[in-house]
Amino acid sequence: MSGEQAIFCEGITKTYGEGEAAVKALRGIDFTAEFGEIVALVGPSGCGKTTLISIFAAILSRSSGALRLAGADPDAMTNQERTLFRREKVGFIFQQFNLVPQISVVENVAIPLLLRGENRTESLDRAEKLLIEVGLHNRAQSRPAKLSGGQQQRVAIARSLIHEPSILVCDEPTSALDGATGQRVMELIREQGRRPDRLVVLVTHDERIYHFADRIAHVDDGLITRIVTSDVELAALQAAAFEKGKIK
Amino acid sequence: MLRIALKMLFGDSAKFYGILLGLTFATLLITQQAAIFVGLMSRTYALIEETPQADLWVTDPTMQFVDDTKPMQVTALDRVRSVSGIEWASPLFKGLLVAKLPNGGRQICDVIGVDDATLIGVPAIMLQGKVEDLRKTDAVFIESRGAAKQLLQPLTADKNGPKRPMQVGDELELNERRAIIAGIAETRPSFQNVPTIYTTYLRAVGFAPANRRTLSLILVKALPGQNLLELQTRIQAQTGLTAYTPAEFSWKTLDYWMTQTGIPINFGMAIALGFLVGVAIAGQMFYNFTLDNLRYFGAMKAMGATSRQLLQMVAVQGLAAGVLGLGLGLGATALFGLMIPGDRLAFKLTWHLPIISTIAVIIIVLGASSLSIWKVIRLDPKEVFSG
Numbered sequence: 001m002s003g004e005q006a007i008f009c010e011g012i013t014k015t016y017g018e019g020e021a022a023v024k025a026l027r028g029i030d031f032t033a034e035f036g037e038i039v040a041l042v043g044p045s046g047c048g049k050t051t052l053i054s055i056f057a058a059i060l061s062r063s064s065g066a067l068r069l070a071g072a073d074p075d076a077m078t079n080q081e082r083t084l085f086r087r088e089k090v091g092f093i094f095q096q097f098n099l100v101p102q103i104s105v106v107e108n109v110a111i112p113l114l115l116r117g118e119n120r121t122e123s124l125d126r127a128e129k130l131l132i133e134v135g136l137h138n139r140a141q142s143r144p145a146k147l148s149g150g151q152q153q154r155v156a157i158a159r160s161l162i163h164e165p166s167i168l169v170c171d172e173p174t175s176a177l178d179g180a181t182g183q184r185v186m187e188l189i190r191e192q193g194r195r196p197d198r199l200v201v202l203v204t205h206d207e208r209i210y211h212f213a214d215r216i217a218h219v220d221d222g223l224i225t226r227i228v229t230s231d232v233e234l235a236a237l238q239a240a241a242f243e244k245g246k247i248k
Numbered sequence: 249m250l251r252i253a254l255k256m257l258f259g260d261s262a263k264f265y266g267i268l269l270g271l272t273f274a275t276l277l278i279t280q281q282a283a284i285f286v287g288l289m290s291r292t293y294a295l296i297e298e299t300p301q302a303d304l305w306v307t308d309p310t311m312q313f314v315d316d317t318k319p320m321q322v323t324a325l326d327r328v329r330s331v332s333g334i335e336w337a338s339p340l341f342k343g344l345l346v347a348k349l350p351n352g353g354r355q356i357c358d359v360i361g362v363d364d365a366t367l368i369g370v371p372a373i374m375l376q377g378k379v380e381d382l383r384k385t386d387a388v389f390i391e392s393r394g395a396a397k398q399l400l401q402p403l404t405a406d407k408n409g410p411k412r413p414m415q416v417g418d419e420l421e422l423n424e425r426r427a428i429i430a431g432i433a434e435t436r437p438s439f440q441n442v443p444t445i446y447t448t449y450l451r452a453v454g455f456a457p458a459n460r461r462t463l464s465l466i467l468v469k470a471l472p473g474q475n476l477l478e479l480q481t482r483i484q485a486q487t488g489l490t491a492y493t494p495a496e497f498s499w500k501t502l503d504y505w506m507t508q509t510g511i512p513i514n515f516g517m518a519i520a521l522g523f524l525v526g527v528a529i530a531g532q533m534f535y536n537f538t539l540d541n542l543r544y545f546g547a548m549k550a551m552g553a554t555s556r557q558l559l560q561m562v563a564v565q566g567l568a569a570g571v572l573g574l575g576l577g578l579g580a581t582a583l584f585g586l587m588i589p590g591d592r593l594a595f596k597l598t599w600h601l602p603i604i605s606t607i608a609v610i611i612i613v614l615g616a617s618s619l620s621i622w623k624v625i626r627l628d629p630k631e632v633f634s635g
Binding site (some may be wrong): 050053054057059060080083084086087088090092094095096098100101102103107111112114115116120143171203 | 249251252255256257258259260541543544546547548549550551552553554557630632633
C-alpha cells in the first residue's frame with residue numbers, strides 16, 4: 001500500500017453552529033498523505049488541529065470538500081458503517097492515555113479486538129505478545145494506575161496497534177510525559193507504528209518530537225499554511241526550538 | 249466486552265459498594281415496611297381466617313368491618329336459618345369487655361362467644377385443655393399471647409414481684425361474673441392487640457352488659473353444591489341482612505382500614521422514602537459511576553464501539569448492581585422477619601412483596617441507567633481528543 005494516498009482531502013471546511021453564531025474551524029484544507037509516512041499537524045491552540053484530526057479519524061463529518069481515508073469517504077457512510085470503519089482502519093493514541101483503570105493492562109490492549117467480537121482468549125494472547133514488543137510483558141496483569149505515565153502510553157500504543165490499523169491517530173502523545181520519556185514513546189511509535197501500509201498522523205505542540213515526523217503541516221486559523229518536508233527545514237525548525245529553549 | 253463492563257463496575261469498589269448499599273437499603277426499606285403493612289393489615293381480618301368453617305358471614309347491613317359490631321336481634325338467626333340452601337347457621341358474639349384480674353388489675357379483652365351447641369368458632373389449636381372443656385361451668389379459653397403478656401399473674405402477694413402467665417384453672421371476672429380458664433388456645437394476633445377470650449355464646453351474652461341486641465355475627469354453612477352467590481342474594485332478600493363470603497368480608501374489613509385510616513399513608517410514605525433512598529443513593533451513584541467512566545466509553549466509541557455495545561455495557565452494569573442489591577435487600581428483610589417474633593411485630597412477607605421490590609429496583613436501575621445511557625449515547629467521541 002506504500003505510495004498510495006492514505007488521506008486525500010481537498011477544500012475541506014468545517015463550520016460549527018449556524019447563522020451569526022457559526023464558527024469556521026476549517027476554511028479549506030488541501031492535504032494528502034501517503035501510507036508509510038509519519039505526518040505531524042502542528043499549530044497554536046484553536047487553529048483547527050483537533051477538528052482536522054477528528055475528520056482524519058472518521059469521527060467528525062466535514063461541512064464541505066472532498067475526502068478519502070484509506071480509499072473510502074467516511075461521510076458517504078452511515079453512522080454504523082463509520083463506526084465499523086474506525087474499528088477496522090483507525091488506531092488511537094490519546095494524550096491522557098484513556099486506559100480503563102478497573103481492568104488489567106492486557107485487557108486494555110485487547111479492547112479493539114474484543115470490540116470486534118474476536119475470541120477473548122486469542123485476543124488476550126495477541127495483546128500479551130504486543131506487550132512483549134513494547135517491553136511491558138511483565139506488567140500484563142497490572143492495573144494501569146500501577147504504571148508510570150510512559151508505561152501507560154506504551155500500553156496505549158500497543159492498544160492502538162493490536163488491530164493493525166491503516167491510519168494511526170496520535171493526539172498529543174507526549175505532552176503528558178517528561179522529555180526523555182516522550183522521546184522513548186515517540187521512538188516506540190516510530191518502531192512499532194511505521195509500516196508501509198500505515199499512515200501515522202500526529203497532533204502535537206511538542207517541538208522536541210518534530211524530528212520523528214517525515215512531514216510537518218502547520219495549521220493556522222483553519223488552514224494548512226505550510227508543509228515542511230525536507231530534512232533541512234526540519235533541522236531548522238528544531239534549531240529554532242532549541243534557541244527558544246524548548247529543547248535542551 | 250460485557251465482562252469488561254462488569255470488571256469496570258466491580259473494580260470501582262467505592263462506587264460499587266455505594267450503589268450496592270443504596271439498592272440493598274432501598275430494597276430492605278421497601279420490602280420490610282410493606283411486609284409490616286401487610287402483616288398489620290392481615291391482622292384486621294384474623295378472626296375471619298381463624299373461622300374457616302363458615303361459607304358466609306351474615307351481618308347488619310351497616311357493619312363496616314369485622315370489629316365494627318352492630319348487634320342484631322337474636323331472631324335474625326332464625327330468619328337466616330329459614331333461608332333455603334343453608335346447612336347450618338351459628339351465632340357469634342363479639343365485643344370488648346373489661347376483665348378484672350385476680351390481682352385486682354383490669355384489662356380490656358375481646359370476647360368471642362361461639363355457638364353453645366356446636367362450638368363453631370373455637371380456635372383450632374388448643375395448647376392446654378380440650379375444645380369440649382368450654383362446656384364446663386363458667387369456662388373460657390384465652391389465647392396464649394394474652395395469657396403470657398397482658399394477663400400475667402403475680403407469683404407472690406407483691407403485685408410488682410415476679411409474674412407467671414395465666415393458666416388453666418385461673419379465674420377472672422367479666423362484668424362481675426366469674427370466668428374460669430379452661431384452655432389456652434393459639435390464635436393469630438389481632439389488630440387490636442388485646443387478649444381474646446373465647447366462651448360460649450350465651451355465656452358471652454351474660455358477661456356483656458344487658459342489651460336487647462346481642463347477636464354480633466351469624467356464621468353460615470351452605471348445603472353441598474349450593475351456589476354461594478345465589479344464597480347470598482336469598483339471605484339479603486329474605487332477611488334484610490348482608491351476607492359476605494370470607495374473602496369479601498376480609499376485603500371489606502381491609503378496605504375500611506385502607507380508606508378510613510391514615511395507616512396506608514404512613515406506610516406508603518415509609519415505602520416511598522425507601523424508594524427515594526434508592527433513587528438518591530444508588531441512582532445518583534450509578535449515574536456518577538457512568539460519568540466517571542465517560543471518557544473511557546468515549547475512547548471506546550472512538551475506537552469503534554457501537555452504541556449498542558455501549559448500551560449493553562451500561563445495561564449489564566445496572567443489571568448486576570440491581571440483582572445483587574435486590575438479593576441482599578430481600579435476604580436482609582427475610583432475616584429481619586426471622587429475628588423479630590411474629591406476635592411482637594406484624595410481619596408478613598407474601599410472595600407479592602419481592603415482586604413489588606423487584607419492580608421498584610428495576611425502576612431505580614432503569615432510571616439511573618437511562619440517564620447514564622443517554623449520556624453515553626450523546627457522547628461525542630471527539631471529546632476524547634485534548635483540543
